[in-house]
Amino acid sequence: MKEPQQHDAKTEHLVPPPKRAGAGTSIPVRLSQLGIILAFIVIVAIFSILKPQVFLSMENLTNIVKQTAVASVVGFGMTIVMLAGGIDLSVGSIIPMCGVVAALLLAQGIPIPIAILAALLLGTLFGFINGFVSVRWKIQPFLVTLGSMSVARGLALIFSGGKTVYIDNKLFLNIMGRGNIGPIPVLLIWTLVFLVISWALINRSTYGRRVRAVGGNETAARQSGVRVGRVKTIAFMLSGFFAAFAALMMAGRLSSGLPSVGVGMELDAITAAVLGGTGFAGEGGSMIGTLFGALVLGTITAGLTILGVDPYVQLVVKGIVIVLAVILASSRQ
């Protein structure tokens, strides 16, 4: 962990300590300090000026929200794992695995709540295995999830026989992906629900404190009585759970369980978290940051598409934006 300048109490800080938001959190979440929100506003402004009618249309804006909803929820789960000092590369594969399972169950006529529960349990269980293996045999999460991502995708292909599994259960589709409550898309509601849940978990709960302890200084955490192995395992279970829910959202949106979706989504989730200020050494942890990180990525994609930019070029632009954002973020520190 990078050590900022330290001074004796008598030598006044050369850099004054950042303001704390709320009582007693050391996650400096002063919204005005979150550069990513600024970046989002700037990007929206740029595209609005370039193509005002199309970009600022209700249709486009809702589209962006829907596109980023799934990535956001996965991102929240990833943020939790990163706060614990780990990483979960398997989420992009948990999505098709759970999506396919849910679709198959619904196709069999299994009631919606059971299908949903089954998918969530599967994702959580998968996360448990990730965590357990990593902790028990002391293997880097990167390596464990590198392997398990293939396992999950393989299972998705096996369960589905490599084919799309269609969902025609209208109620499910409405609740999970296609419906609206008034003008608000259901996907947005789910995103906000998970935003609140993950925010409360990390910032307000004792578990969140322990997660941040493990990521902040695992040695000190262990010596303070934190059950490090348990905390890490639960973090992976949460990531799996969030990914499973994201799978349901995606299945609802696409009206099917597709074994081919989610490729690269783990990287999108990590990017969203990093853009939002969460790093690989347990620092950061702003869920709103992750949300805006996802929004920035989604907005750039949408904006460039409207501008008619070649999708291959879009990829290059996306990459450049990410590197710039990280440079900006670290130079601020």
Added chain:
Amino acid sequence: MSKTPILQMKGISKRFPGVQALEQVDFDVYPGEVHALVGENGAGKSTLMKILSGIYPKDAGLIILNGDEVEFNDPIEAQKYGISVIYQEFDLAQNLTVAENILLCREPANSLGLIKRREFNRIARESLDKLGIAVNPNTLVSHLKVAERQMVAIVKALSFNAKIIVMDEPTSALSEHEIELLFAIIENLRSRDVAVIYISHRLQEITKIADRVTVLRDGRLVGCVQTAEVTTDQIVAMMVGRELKDFFRKEEVQIRDVVLEVEHLEQEGVVHDVSFQLRAGEILGFAGLVGARRTETARLIFGLDQRDSGDIFLNGKLVDIKTPDDAIALGVAYVPEDRKTQGLILSWTLAENTTLPRLSEVSRRGFIDFRAEAAVAQKYVTSLDIKTPSVQQQVMYLSGGNQQKVVIAKWLMTNPKVLILDEPTRGIDVGAKSEIYALMSQLAKQGLGIILISSELPEILGMSDRIIVMREGYVTGELLRDEATEEKVMLYATKEIATKLATGV
């Protein structure tokens, strides 16, 4: 020692936002002199040295080197003038060998850029021999003991033709024996007319090794005296500006029942057959040289490491401590050696650090009650006199002594019956040390059983009711307060271990 100083710093002043770190400080050193620099944390010692080594620019004053006025713009310039600083962290690359470190960026190479191996090894070997250091130049630095790394750092400094070497707390991680070796090297440096500026809190050592001592306080020069002409008490008085009566603040405490009993504690290859008792109200000192495995013993009791055999009894009851949270629940607390890497989460606030082992006390149904947390933290800030602008201050910005108090506060919050302190005053200035001693006495009075692991003999002798001496994982002796002397402790600390020899292990 020559008559003209090699270095003169005159009227040095330096201001940081909000504080005058140095005010008109004079400091000079002669070739071949060992000049100690002391002062409480915040007195200005490190600022002065940073100006000397080119890290900070001075606001006012002169630096005269060999009679010429000089101005350093960066540390590399200072190094060219022969000024070298050896920090507590030793700037050595862990993954390179000793020789590679010494000759880093100055390797003898041919026109193709390939290193001339033979010359490389010869230069490295010679540099080490010059100081009488018996380290194999091909060893990886990460495999060296702390003391050996320090010597390599000195060799490296010298290889830059340093004429002035600044040593910052050189002995804090060394055993008694290794300190003797270091002093021999310093004598060697002296004979070569190299000047040594020696920064340390260990006043006993300073009177042994230094010719003069300069005392700073609050950025000002208090005085520069010949060490032969002062006592440590007088130096302390100069440092804190007042008489420090009864430095060790030991009080009469009624010692009561056995609160912790350890029997035949064993960790294969590390801790052997350790047994002892600790009573409520007692301060039990654990003395020994580095490698005595006192920390390892504490870690076994606290559940950080797994014991292979042996029993632990708390208040007479056999307990099975497998993890730190078992220990905490049973009322055992462990204040670790290194507060920065083991005791605190530096980026966290004082309040957050304080409550971590007992979050249940400040939370309801799994959610943290921030107000309660701040209140608890404030309680300790007051009772331990922790100097901080608020409980929401990140602990990285606190001084060493105050950081240590936060660690202690954290453990006090767990309501321990047994408090293990591992080198609690390491790297802390005199004033703060005394406060911690007073705190220990107070806690003993309240009925806690305290284990004090320390490498500072005066501290062990000053604070302990009983002393257990260890060597290489074995208990080699036990002394009562009245009969304990430095010599007796050292005798036990270096005693040959009969068991080891007998079984030929």
